[in-house]
Amino acid sequence: MLKLRIITALCLIPVVLGAIFLLPLPFFALFATAVYLLAGREWGRFIDTDKTNVVMVFLALVLVALMASVPIEQIWADGLHDLVAAILGAGALWWLCALPLVLRYPNSRALWQQRPWLKAVFALLSLVPFFWSLLTLRSYQYEQDPHYGAWLLLFVMALVWAADTGAYFAGKTLGKHKLCPQVSPGKTIEGMIGGVLAACALALVVTLAVELPGPQRNAVLLASVVAVLASVLGDLVESMFKRAAGLKDSGNILPGHGGIMDRIDSLTAALPMFVVVYQLAGQG
Numbered sequence: 608m609l610k611l612r613i614i615t616a617l618c619l620i621p622v623v624l625g626a627i628f629l630l631p632l633p634f635f636a637l638f639a640t641a642v643y644l645l646a647g648r649e650w651g652r653f654i655d656t657d658k659t660n661v662v663m664v665f666l667a668l669v670l671v672a673l674m675a676s677v678p679i680e681q682i683w684a685d686g687l688h689d690l691v692a693a694i695l696g697a698g699a700l701w702w703l704c705a706l707p708l709v710l711r712y713p714n715s716r717a718l719w720q721q722r723p724w725l726k727a728v729f730a731l732l733s734l735v736p737f738f739w740s741l742l743t744l745r746s747y748q749y750e751q752d753p754h755y756g757a758w759l760l761l762f763v764m765a766l767v768w769a770a771d772t773g774a775y776f777a778g779k780t781l782g783k784h785k786l787c788p789q790v791s792p793g794k795t796i797e798g799m800i801g802g803v804l805a806a807c808a809l810a811l812v813v814t815l816a817v818e819l820p821g822p823q824r825n826a827v828l829l830a831s832v833v834a835v836l837a838s839v840l841g842d843l844v845e846s847m848f849k850r851a852a853g854l855k856d857s858g859n860i861l862p863g864h865g866g867i868m869d870r871i872d873s874l875t876a877a878l879p880m881f882v883v884v885y886q887l888a889g890q891g
Contacts, residue, residue, distance in 0.1 A: 611863035619861070619870075627745065627757045635745055636679050643670065643738045645867045646875075649857040650730040653848040654723050662727065666734060673735070682746050687886060691739050698736025698879040701729070702837055702844075709843045712789050716851055726848070733844075733875050740878035762813060763881050766831055767838045767873045769809045770802035774839075777801020786839075791846045799839055806835040826888035834881035841876030845869070 626638045644663055651662030673694070682688050708715040719725045744763060747756040778798025786794040810831035814824040845868055849857060858866025 613863075615861055615863045624761075627760055628754060632679055632742075632746055632749055632753075636674075636742055639738055639741045639745075640670065642741075642867060642871065643734055645858075645860065646734055646737075646871060647730065649866045649868045650734065652854060652857065653852045654726045654730070656852075662730065665727065666730065669731060669735060670738065673739075679742055679746060682743055683749070687743065687882075691743060692886070694739050695736050695743070695879045695883050698732055698740070699883045701732035701736075702840055702876050702880060705729075705844045706840060709787060709790055709840065709847055712787075712847050713851075720851055729848075736879040737871070737875040740882050743882050744878065763831075763834060763878055764874065766806045766809060766835055766881075767877050770806040770835045770838055771873070772802075773805025774798040774802030777805075787843055790843050790850060794839075794843070802839070803832065803835050807832060823889065826885050829888050830881045830885035833884045834877040837880040838873035838877035841873045844876070845872035 626635060630638060644667055647666035648659050648663040650666075651659030654662055673690070677688050677690050682691055708718070719729070741760065744760040745756045747759055749756055774794075775798070777800065778793075778795045781797040781801065782795030784796040785792065786796050786799055807828070810828055814827050819827060845857065849855070856865030857868035857872075860866055861870060864870055
C-alpha cells in the first residue's frame with residue numbers, strides 16, 4: 608500500500624504543479640472545475656450513495672450560475688469582487704459552524720444525518736468557496752505577473768503539506784492525547800501542535816525570504832496560522848461525514864490514497880480561510 612501511495616503521489620505532483628504554473632488562467636479554471644466536480648460526486652456519497660451524480664449535477668449548475676455572474680478576469684478587477692468575497696465569507700462562516708458539529712459528534716449527527724438537503728448545503732459551503740479560493744489566489748496580480756498567484760497558491764498548499772508532515776512526525780513521537788477520538792482516533796493534540804509549528808516555521812521563512820513589508824508579513828503570518836488550523840478542521844469534518852456514511856474513503860480514483868476529497872479535505876477549509884483572514888488583516 609505504501610509503495611502504491613508513493614507512486615500515485617509522484618504522478619500527482621507534476622500534474623498539480625503543471626496545472627498551477629503552466630496553464631493559462633482560463634485553462635486552470637477548467638482544471639479547478641474538474642477537481643470540483645469529482646469532489647462533488649464524492650460528496651454525494653456522504654449524502655446518498657445512489658444519488659452521487661444528482662449531487663454532482665446540482666453542484667455543477669450552481670457553479671455555472673456563479674461563473675456566469677463573475678467572469679474569471681473580473682475577480683480582481685477592482686479589488687476582490689463582491690460576490691466572490693461573499694462566497695468566501697460564507698465558506699469561512701461554515702467552517703466556524705462546522706467546529707461544534709465535529710466537537711459534539713456523534714450527538715451532532717442527529718441534526719443532519721437524516722436531512723439530505725442539509726448535507727447538500729454543507730457540500731455547497733465546502734466546495735464552492737474552495738473553488739473560488741483556487742481562482743482567487745491563482746488570479747492575484749495576474750496581469751502584472753502571470754505566475755505571482757501561482758506561487759501564492761503553492762505557498763498556501765505548502766503550508767497544509769508542512770502541517771500534515773509535522774503532525775505525522777509529532778504525533779508518532781509525542782502523541783498521547785487524542786484530538787477528536789470520536790471522529791478521527793489517530794489524530795492527537797501533540798500532532799496538531801507539531802503541524803502548526805512546522806507550518807508557521809515555513810511561513811516565517813518564506814515571508815522573510817521575499818522581504819515583505821512588516822504589516823503585509825504580519826497579515827500573511829496571521830492568515831497562515833488560521834489556514835493551518837482550518838486545515839485540521841477540514842480533515843476532521845470530512846472524516847466525520849465519512850464515518851457517518853460508513854465509508855473508509857471518499858472514493859477510489861487515486862490508488863493508495865482514496866478519493867479526491869481525501870486529498871483536498873484540508874484545502875477546502877484552508878484556502879478560503881487564508882484569503883478571508885488576509886483580506887481582513889490587510890485592511891486593518
